[in-house]
Amino acid sequence: MTTPQAKIRFAQRCKQLALGLSLVGLAWQVSAQTQVDDAWVRATVAGQPSSGAFMTLTASSDSKLLSVQSPVAKAVQIHESSMKDDVMKMQQVESVALPAGKAVSFDPHGYHIMLMDLTAQIKEGDQVPLTLTVEDAKGEKEIIQVQAIAKALGTMDHNKMMHDHSKMN
Ligand SMILES: [Cu+2]
Numbered sequence: 001m002t003t004p005q006a007k008i009r010f011a012q013r014c015k016q017l018a019l020g021l022s023l024v025g026l027a028w029q030v031s032a033q034t035q036v037d038d039a040w041v042r043a044t045v046a047g048q049p050s051s052g053a054f055m056t057l058t059a060s061s062d063s064k065l066l067s068v069q070s071p072v073a074k075a076v077q078i079h080e081s082s083m084k085d086d087v088m089k090m091q092q093v094e095s096v097a098l099p100a101g102k103a104v105s106f107d108p109h110g111y112h113i114m115l116m117d118l119t120a121q122i123k124e125g126d127q128v129p130l131t132l133t134v135e136d137a138k139g140e141k142e143i144i145q146v147q148a149i150a151k152a153l154g155t156m157d158h159n160k161m162m163h164d165h166s167k168m169n
Pocket residue numbers: 052079090112113114162
């Protein structure tokens with residue numbers, strides 16, 4: 001049994017510990033903070049099964065993007081596009097490294113977030129909620145809520161966009 005006094009002493013010790021940690025340096029305080037810029041989703045035409053989400057992520061400490069979720073898609077994968085023998089290919093990756101301070105862009109040319117099995121059409125101007133899970137080097141997870149704006153850029157679907165460079169904007 002802990003007496004109320006013991007509890008107070010414990011709380012004080014916690015405070016001192018927290019103070020001590022904060023004095024260790026700013027690095028600890030700002031760990032696991034990732035900035036999200038220019039998040040957007042490609043609007044779809046009716047019946048289109050998938051789309052892509054794009055953005056720029058800048059982590060304050062070495063981190064990695066682990067996963068993305070969205071209510072508009074039954075499955076969300078992180079993909080990487082690459083040229084192999086002159087053919088554009090994309091494959092799922094487990095995570096994407098976010099080196100400290102470096103802006104990592106998710107765009108049609110490289111990494112992108114693929115929204116699969118869409119639950120409804122994504123119309124231009126829609127706000128598409130995305131939930132990003134980022135993990136820092138210490139294994140601390142950060143959950144980031146993003147509202148990505150749907151833009152209708154061109155009429156080609158995600159697959160064509162991925163496989164035909166000449167039509168990319
Ligand atoms: Cu893809």
